[in-house]
Amino acid sequence: MIRSVDVPVLVEQSRAGMPRAIGRLISLVDDQHPALRETMAALAPHTGGAHVIGLTGSPGVGKSTTTNALVGAFRKAGKSVAVLAVDPSSPFSGGALLGDRIRMSEAATDPGVYIRSLASRGHLGGLSVATPQAIRVLDAAGFDVVLVETVGVGQSEVAVAGSADTTLVLLAPGMGDGIQAAKAGILEIGDVFVVNKADREGADATVRDLRHMIRMGEGTAPRGWRRPVVRACAMDGTGIDDIAASVGDHLDWLAASGELRRRRTARARDEISALAVAELRSRMGDLGAGGTLEQLAADVVDGASDPFAAADALLESVVG
């Protein structure tokens, strides 16, 4: 059963910072609820104010600990922060652990912090559609920073989260040298690199390798931003202020260079395309049930039509 939703009220309450309203809007995203369309239209005029930061890295590099520490650093600087976990391996994403995490964290009772995981996988478009929508909810709710935690790189479902304003890539010593980082494709997506657990053996080598690979790949990055490699130990807070400072520098550069608008337009382009394809698939499904696709398929089987002509007819009846 679909619960009825008063979208204008929820949007107003979420913009007033009411966590329950924000939570219900994110649930609409997670469920790909029919009211989502109305919600996105209502939120549109209020978006664009948040600095969207992507944080990614392989399991075990310390993403959640770093996220926690960064939330503290941003709060110290007076910024409100929303965390969106789309990492299935994250403790944020696992029901009970999520609760533990929040209880553990100083953030638990701080109204300037909101933490939420995304799960929607069964739906058309999955996380590639849901993630930007959830970001949009948190952006419109007025958070200064939206921190999106994703696992690894290269998974198409969560790749969209890599098109944040600023992408933080976390590595850890012994988790792979610079060459492996290059193979994993993370050199291209990172704006700020963090070698976490920098007290461990091999940290110097990882930092050196990474710097070398970044220099070699300089041609691929936008001009004017030298991608820093920050040493950190999120567990005891070492280097966290350095990460926050680098992220702030990056935002300044994004705004001054025009790259911010370029990135956001690219992100919107991907989001629109993904939605158009998801919408098409959904309408095709409806047409399948309604008999249109069935009839087109029968025509193809009978040799009365060919698949291209049938696909055109399908597109037309789907959109017309």
Place this chain on the structure above:
Amino acid sequence: MIRSVDVPVLVEQSRAGMPRAIGRLISLVDDQHPALRETMAALAPHTGGAHVIGLTGSPGVGKSTTTNALVGAFRKAGKSVAVLAVDPSSPFSGGALLGDRIRMSEAATDPGVYIRSLASRGHLGGLSVATPQAIRVLDAAGFDVVLVETVGVGQSEVAVAGSADTTLVLLAPGMGDGIQAAKAGILEIGDVFVVNKADREGADATVRDLRHMIRMGEGTAPRGWRRPVVRACAMDGTGIDDIAASVGDHLDWLAASGELRRRRTARARDEISALAVAELRSRMGDLGAGGTLEQLAADVVDGASDPFAAADALLESVVG
């Protein structure tokens, strides 16, 4: 550079059984050539005569040897056979090896046999679009049997080949018991099961496990067809006639039960849907280059539109 193509002549020649014309048509498919649309329209009235047999299994179970042996059995029965290899691990698919294979085979100089691999991966839709198109070429060319060899199960790109009229699933002893087969999802797709290398240790157990799992899953299969488990040793020809007989029985049952038409309609439905999505993506790409998508994205960034409204506008300008 795109070579110009005289589609009506190629279609006529391919229907007269000229291997070079058939080869050029399949190359059009492999390249997703602009003339493909005209080609499919010209072939449409001539399709539907071939028995399309899918042959699948993990690497190492003996797919190519079995294919070779089956080609011999079909020829002995007076049937012409086309083999389409969409298995990247198949010797049919690897350039030099393909040549060796054909030279090795008795089929090399037999005009009733045609062997070809498909490679098209870089294109929109990839093998999921190309495979049914290639089948269509071979079907219209008049082959009695079109045998499609695919690797494994569950890869979305080649899964479409699983919607053949008849699907043969190959296993080998020690390659996994019935439970693993169930996990791999092959119980659902097989119409005839072959335990190849049946002279090896463990063959009895594999056959027994498989029969057990098939009985347990009986509810999921169409009524009226008891899926046989055939023991074979393709290397020395043992059991090959049994496979051919089971495949023939299955075709008789398909025709008599109406399941043949049902399956072909389902296959056409999938093909049409995949083409519609590929076509949409391609047109969206064109619109991106033309500035429409860029403008829609800019509107979303400015808060003047939301992604859903933009996706609708995109769909409309793409199809209208």
